[in-house]
Amino acid sequence: MTDWTAADIPDQRGRVIVVTGASSGLGQIAARELAAHGATVILACRDIRKGQDVAAAMTGDVSVRLLDLADLASIRAFADGTGDIDVLINNAGVMATPQATTVDGFELQLGTNFLGPFALTGLLLPRIRQRVVALGSVAHRAGHIDLDDLNWRRRRYRPWGAYGQSKLADVMFAYELDRRLVAAGSPVLSVAAHPGYSFTQLHTHMASGTNPVVTAAIRLTAQSSEVGALSVLYAATAPDVVGGAYYGPGGLGGLRGHPRRVASTSASRDDKVASRLWDSASELTGVVFPLPPR
Numbered sequence: 486m487t488d489w490t491a492a493d494i495p496d497q498r499g500r501v502i503v504v505t506g507a508s509s510g511l512g513q514i515a516a517r518e519l520a521a522h523g524a525t526v527i528l529a530c531r532d533i534r535k536g537q538d539v540a541a542a543m544t545g546d547v548s549v550r551l552l553d554l555a556d557l558a559s560i561r562a563f564a565d566g567t568g569d570i571d572v573l574i575n576n577a578g579v580m581a582t583p584q585a586t587t588v589d590g591f592e593l594q595l596g597t598n599f600l601g602p603f604a605l606t607g608l609l610l611p612r613i614r615q616r617v618v619a620l621g622s623v624a625h626r627a628g629h630i631d632l633d634d635l636n637w638r639r640r641r642y643r644p645w646g647a648y649g650q651s652k653l654a655d656v657m658f659a660y661e662l663d664r665r666l667v668a669a670g671s672p673v674l675s676v677a678a679h680p681g682y683s684f685t686q687l688h689t690h691m692a693s694g695t696n697p698v699v700t701a702a703i704r705l706t707a708q709s710s711e712v713g714a715l716s717v718l719y720a721a722t723a724p725d726v727v728g729g730a731y732y733g734p735g736g737l738g739g740l741r742g743h744p745r746r747v748a749s750t751s752a753s754r755d756d757k758v759a760s761r762l763w764d765s766a767s768e769l770t771g772v773v774f775p776l777p778p779r
Contacts, residue, residue, distance in 0.1 A: 489715065489744055495722055495724065500523075500571040500572065501525045501570045502527070502573075502721065503529055503567070503609075504519070506578065507529060508532055508538075508539050510710055511710055526543075527547075528548065529550050530549060530552065531551070552577075554597050554602065560601060561604075568612060570609065570613055571613070572613070574620075575605065578597055578620060581594075581648045582594060584644075590636075591636055592635070592636040595635055595636060597651075598654075602619065602658075603766045603767075604771075607770075614672075614673070618678055618720045619656065620678065620717065621678065624648055627645070629650060631650065653750075655677065663729035674726065676730050676731070676732065677731045678719070681740045708734075708740075712742075712743070713734075716733045716744040733745075733747040
């Protein structure tokens with residue numbers, strides 16, 4: 486199988502694509518490549534000025550909109566101002582942060598990485614024509630969904646434990662959304678993708694992010710953001726992508742390499758837990774999807 490690269494992205498003219506967290510890292514690269522291949526790209530960013538600086542260096546039809554996934558009011562405002570789109574790429578996130586909460590009182594990583602994208606997807610779903618891409622992580626392998634304490638109010642907070650839970654939730658959400666879309670007879674595909682072990686801006690927000698030794702080690706061993714972004718771009722554009730699938734690097738235990746369809750953990754495929762997680766997310770965010778219950 487030939488290695489898939491950004492040069493293999495099909496013509497994107499006529500497609501409107503929202504990329505969250507597009508002012509840096511994987512999101513910036515994905516937005517740049519999609520615009521260069523003809524898509525109309527909306528850079529959904531928490532920092533408008535940074536987003537505008539990034540957009541100014543891109544070619545193609547790009548615009549910048551304010552979106553803070555740690556604030557449900559911001560998510561609703563963004564959704565209210567968005568028309569029909571073809572693809573939603575839920576890329577934005579934080580990783581292994583010190584304990585903190587979102588504007589709405591959710592544990593920061595759960596809120597930013599899962600509950601925010603859940604709410605955004607539900608609010609935009611009537612206007613999405615083709616695909617929803619969730620950003621997973623190899624860290625989902627160590628994740629555990631604690632339905633009785635999703636927001637770490639009773640457990641001792643562990644930055645990596647909270648990150649793993651949020652990323653497992655993302656992958657489970659992608660699969661559960663696809664099951665519900667299929668049941669509703671919708672043509673929209675829901676998939677998950679992960680970048681492997683890639684150096685991105687996420688590392689600057691880690692609890693250990695100020696340690697120069699840790700940062701240097703990551704830079705030496707991780708693959709570039711450009712290669713990491715390929716899995717997201719593949720999931721968003723490749724014609725052979727199927728709903729309910731997971732895409733990531735094909736080499737070195739899923740940590741490095743070019744994209745292909747990959748496996749996720751058995752826990753991520755637990756549809757009973759996924760259904761309960763969906764219900765919890767809907768209750769916490771107040772967002773009810775326009776889909777029949779499963």
